[in-house]
Amino acid sequence: MDRVFSGIQPTGVPTLGNYLGAIRNWVPMQDDHDCIFCVVDLHAITVWQEPKLFAAQTREMAAALLACGLDPQKCILFVQSHVHAHARLAWIFNCVARLGWLNRMTQFKDKAGKNSEQVSSGLYVYPNLMAADIHAYHALKVPVGDDQKQHLELANDIAQKFNHDYGVEFFPTIQPLIQGVAARVMSLRDGTKKMSKSDPSDASRINLTDSADEIAQKIRRAKTDPEPLPSELAGLEARPEARNLVGILAAITDSTPQDVLRDHGGKGFGQYKEVLTEALVAHLGPIREEMARLLQDHAALDAALRIGADRAAAIADPIVTEAERIVGFLPR
Ligand code: AQP
Secondary structure, eight states, X not given: OOEEEEEEOOSSSOBHHHIIIIIHHHHHHHHHSEEEEEEOHHHHTTSOOOHHHHHHHHHXXXXXXXHTTOOTTTEEEEXXXXXXXXXXXXXXXXXXXXXXXXXXXXXXXXXXXGGTTTSOHHHHHHHHHHHHHHHTTTOOEEEOOGGGHHHHHHHHHHHHHHXXXXXXXXXXXXXXXXXXXXXXXXXXXXXXXXXXXXXSOGGGOOBTTOOHHHHHHHHHTXXXXXXXXXXXXXXXXXXXXXXXXXXXXXXXXXXXXXXXXXXXXXXXXXXXXXXXXXXXXXXXXXXXXXXXXXXXXXXXXXXXXXXXXXXXXXXXXXXXXXXXXXXXXXXX
């Protein structure tokens, strides 16, 4: 079975974007792949995390992943900082990746904005750590949302340069898996910006912990335009908010944007938003309840994560030790 690796940052409550773009696609892969999923807390501190909240956020993210259907009997689920191989390999990759490559990363530009002199150096080398996460397991497939595609290309460039510089065939080429009609879910307040768990506006996103009332209110207030829904895909051109709301219903009902427009074309947004709310509440309600149940027992959750970390380290440690040998580090 091909090995799959993916991660998610505990930078807040997971959003509908994280769910449709990533987590939901991870669940069926557990049946026919060797899956490793990680709550990437080392990545999260590239922007400020309040220490008093951070551990709770990490636990909440792990509970969300389990509630969405990750099963520790079928996959390895763990917290990144518990497996030291990630940081060890990331340092080597910091010394392989070229500054020019990092300068091209659009996520850094988006996150740093005009403030690029003031953000952490960790944010800049974030893609090197992401490459290490994947290559520490010799993973071949990486299911992510569309926003991560550029980072995966960089991970392949790093592997190639490592192999070339040291004259080895050690790190394999990875294949990004970017799936589904909702590979990029957009903000409810601005259809040109991706939905993010750390967006300052809570109204911009649906959180997996939102109640039925909160979902209804956010969808009701979601930005739209005055035109009714078109009946054909071409009618969504230059209407990013309409396109986003159509994509979300298609994803959540396992249909396509064409199907949604066939069924709802001609409706005004008032009517359409009611349909969308109902579908979201029905789909997300059970996940929210299961998350709450799992978070009542911290000891059980932490124990499951410890077992996951031991299993992950058993794979990553020998691979990273071999990478260190190839580099020429003196064995201890
Ligand atoms: N809006 C989105 N649509 C589709 N997929 C998305 N992903 C994130 N946002 C969307 C996918 O979720 C996975 C985990 O992402 P992450 O937490 O590691 O980092 P991120 O991409 O930076 O996600 P956020 O929610 O925007 O976090 P913050 O606000 O902390 O930066 C990835 O596979 C990502 O593609």
